[in-house]
Amino acid sequence: MEWMQWGVTGRFRLRPLTAYWPDAVFILCVAGLFYGLAGFEKQITANLRPAFDIDLSPWALPKYALYSLARGLAAYGISLAFTLLYGYWAAKDERAGSVLVPLLDILQSIPVLGFMPGVVLALIALFPRSNVGLELACIIMIFTGQAWNMTFGFYHSLRSLSPEQRDAAAVFRFNWWQKLRWVELPSAATGLVWNSMMSMAGGWFFLMISEAFMLGKKDYRLPGLGSYMSVAVDKGDYAAMTWAVLAMIAIIVALDQLLWRPLTVWVRRYRLEEGGGEPETDSSWFLDWLTSLKLLKAAVSALHQIMLHTPKRPARRAAAPMNGAAGRWLVPGLRGFLFAAVIAVLGYAAVQLAALVGELGMADWKTVWYSAFLTFLRVFAVLLAGTLWTLPAGILIGRSAAALRFLQPVVQIAASFPAPMLFPVMVALFIWLHLSLGWGSILLMLLGSQWYILFNVIGAAAAVPADLKEATVSFRLSGWRQFTALYVPAVFPALVTGWVTAAGGAWNASIVAEKVNYGEQPLATDGIGALISQSAERGDFHTLAASIMVMAAVVVLLNRVVWDRLAGLAQERYSLGK
Numbered sequence: 001m002e003w004m005q006w007g008v009t010g011r012f013r014l015r016p017l018t019a020y021w022p023d024a025v026f027i028l029c030v031a032g033l034f035y036g037l038a039g040f041e042k043q044i045t046a047n048l049r050p051a052f053d054i055d056l057s058p059w060a061l062p063k064y065a066l067y068s069l070a071r072g073l074a075a076y077g078i079s080l081a082f083t084l085l086y087g088y089w090a091a092k093d094e095r096a097g098s099v100l101v102p103l104l105d106i107l108q109s110i111p112v113l114g115f116m117p118g119v120v121l122a123l124i125a126l127f128p129r130s131n132v133g134l135e136l137a138c139i140i141m142i143f144t145g146q147a148w149n150m151t152f153g154f155y156h157s158l159r160s161l162s163p164e165q166r167d168a169a170a171v172f173r174f175n176w177w178q179k180l181r182w183v184e185l186p187s188a189a190t191g192l193v194w195n196s197m198m199s200m201a202g203g204w205f206f207l208m209i210s211e212a213f214m215l216g217k218k219d220y221r222l223p224g225l226g227s228y229m230s231v232a233v234d235k236g237d238y239a240a241m242t243w244a245v246l247a248m249i250a251i252i253v254a255l256d257q258l259l260w261r262p263l264t265v266w267v268r269r270y271r272l273e274e275g276g277g278e279p280e281t282d283s284s285w286f287l288d289w290l291t292s293l294k295l296l297k298a299a300v301s302a303l304h305q306i307m308l309h310t311p312k313r314p315a316r317r318a319a320a321p322m323n324g325a326a327g328r329w330l331v332p333g334l335r336g337f338l339f340a341a342v343i344a345v346l347g348y349a350a351v352q353l354a355a356l357v358g359e360l361g362m363a364d365w366k367t368v369w370y371s372a373f374l375t376f377l378r379v380f381a382v383l384l385a386g387t388l389w390t391l392p393a394g395i396l397i398g399r400s401a402a403a404l405r406f407l408q409p410v411v412q413i414a415a416s417f418p419a420p421m422l423f424p425v426m427v428a429l430f431i432w433l434h435l436s437l438g439w440g441s442i443l444l445m446l447l448g449s450q451w452y453i454l455f456n457v458i459g460a461a462a463a464v465p466a467d468l469k470e471a472t473v474s475f476r477l478s479g480w481r482q483f484t485a486l487y488v489p490a491v492f493p494a495l496v497t498g499w500v501t502a503a504g505g506a507w508n509a510s511i512v513a514e515k516v517n518y519g520e521q522p523l524a525t526d527g528i529g530a531l532i533s534q535s536a537e538r539g540d541f542h543t544l545a546a547s548i549m550v551m552a553a554v555v556v557l558l559n560r561v562v563w564d565r566l567a568g569l570a571q572e573r574y575s576l577g578k
Helices: 017-045 058-092 094-109 112-126 132-144 147-159 163-171 176-205 207-211 225-235 238-270 285-291 294-309 317-323 325-357 362-398 401-416 419-433 437-462 466-474 480-513 528-538 541-573
Strands: 002-006 012-016 212-215 218-221 515-518 521-524
Touching: 058 094, 058 132, 058 147, 058 176, 058 207, 058 225, 058 238, 094 147, 094 325, 094 480, 094 541, 112 132, 112 207, 132 147, 132 207, 147 176, 147 480, 163 176, 176 207, 176 238, 176 401, 176 437, 176 480, 207 212, 207 225, 207 419, 212 225, 225 238, 225 419, 238 285, 238 401, 238 419, 325 541, 362 401, 362 437, 362 480, 362 528, 362 541, 401 437, 419 437, 419 480, 419 515, 437 480, 466 480, 480 515, 480 528, 480 541, 515 528, 521 528, 528 541
Parallel strands: none
Antiparallel strands: 002 012, 212 218, 515 521
C-alpha cells in the first residue's frame, strides 16, 4: 500500500505505507503519555485526604513512578525558567546582582525541610479541598533541590564570556536578545545541560521527603515512588524496597536515553574549537529516530513556511521610538520595580524570622551553633574525600570522547539515584561494623554531594579546546605533567563551582544523613541537620527557624570568605577566555 504525501514543490508524491511506522510508534507514545498525564491530573484534582494509603504491590509501581516523574519534570521546567531569568538578571544588572547572588547563596543553603512548613501550610490554605496544594508544595520542594545549581552555573557562564565572543557581538551590533540567543546561550549550553542532569539528580535525592513528609503530628503523603520507598522502609519490607530501587533505575535510564543523551549530543555543536580535535563519534538513537520522523519533519516544514509567508503588519509610528526616551526609562524602571519587590519580600521575611526566633534562650542558641560546627566539619570532610577521587576521574572521563560516551550513562545513573534509598543498607552496614552515625553520616552525605564536583569536572574537561591539547603534544607533555599543566588549570573554574554546589548539597544532605530510621529504630547524631529534622517532626518552628538561619549564615560566610575568592582567582588566572 502507498500513501500520498504533499511535497515541498506542491505536488503529491507516493510513499510506501511501511515507511511511516516510526511515525505511528511516535503517535502511540504521545497518546500513551497523554493518557498517563490524564491520570495524574485526576490525582491532582482529587479531594484532599489526611494521608494516602500506599500500595506496596509491585503492580502499583508503574503508576507511582509516572507520578514521581511528572513531578520531577514539572519542577525541572520551573527550575529552567528560573535559571534563565534569575541568572541573566543577576549577571547583567550589577546593582541587582549585589543582592541576588548572596540571596542565591542563602536559598541554596536552606534545606528542603526549611521551605516545607511555610510552603505546605500556605498552599493547603489556598487549596483546602483538593490535592492541588499538596502537589504544588511537592513540586516546589523538588524545585528547591534543582534550581540553585543550574542558576549558579548559568550565572558564571554569562560572567565568564570570552573577550572574543563579546567583541563578535559588538561587531555585529547585536541587541540584548540577539546576543543572548547567538552568543550567550550557545556558550552556556554545555554547562547548562550537565548542570541540569546534576540538578535533576538533586531533586531525586529528596524525593522521599518531598512525597512523604511529616509536619508536627500531620502526615502529608502523596502517591509516588518516594512515598512507596518511605513506607517500605518504615515497614521493613525488603522486597518492596528492591522493587522501588529497580523502578528508580528504570526511570533514570529512560531519562538518560530519552532526554539527557540526546541533549549532550546536540550541544556538542556549541563547543569552542580552534583545532581539529577528535572526530565526532557521539550519537543518540532517540535523536536519530526523532530526526527520521517524516510527519514531524513535514509539520516543522509547514510551520516554517507559514511563518515565512505570514504578512507582517506595518509597525505603528507611535511604537517605533522604543529605543528613544521610553526605552531609556522603561527597562530601568522595570528593573527597579523588581529590585524593590525583592527587597520588600526580604524585609518582611526578616521581620517574621526575628519574631519567630526571639523566644529562644542562650542555651538554645549554643546548641544550634555547636550543632552547626559539627556539621561544618563533616561538610569539609565530604569535600576533601569527594575531590580526591572526582577530580582525576572527571578529567579521565572528560578528556576522552570514547570514555565519555561509555561512562556518561553509568555516571548519570549513579548520580541520579536517590541516595536515601540506600541509607537502610548503609546503616545496617554501619551497625555491623560498629561504626557510629557521627562518622557514618559523612559517607551518607558523600553519596549525595560528590556528584556535583564530578559533573562539573567532566563538563569542563570535555570542553577543553583541541588546540590546547595539541600544544601539550607539541611540548611533549603527557601523563602527570599534562594532568597538572593543562587539565587541572582548565577545569579549576568548574571545580570551584562544583565545590560551591557540593558544599550546599552536603549541608542539605545532613538533614537526612544525621538522622535516619532503621526499621522502627531512629538513629541520630549531633549536628545541625539532625536538629532541623527533629524540629520539623516535633513542629518546633522556633528551633527550626533558628537552625535554618544559622545554617544559612554559615554557608553565606563560607561563600564570601572562601568560595568567592577562589572563584575570582579562577576567573582571573585560569579562565580559557583570558
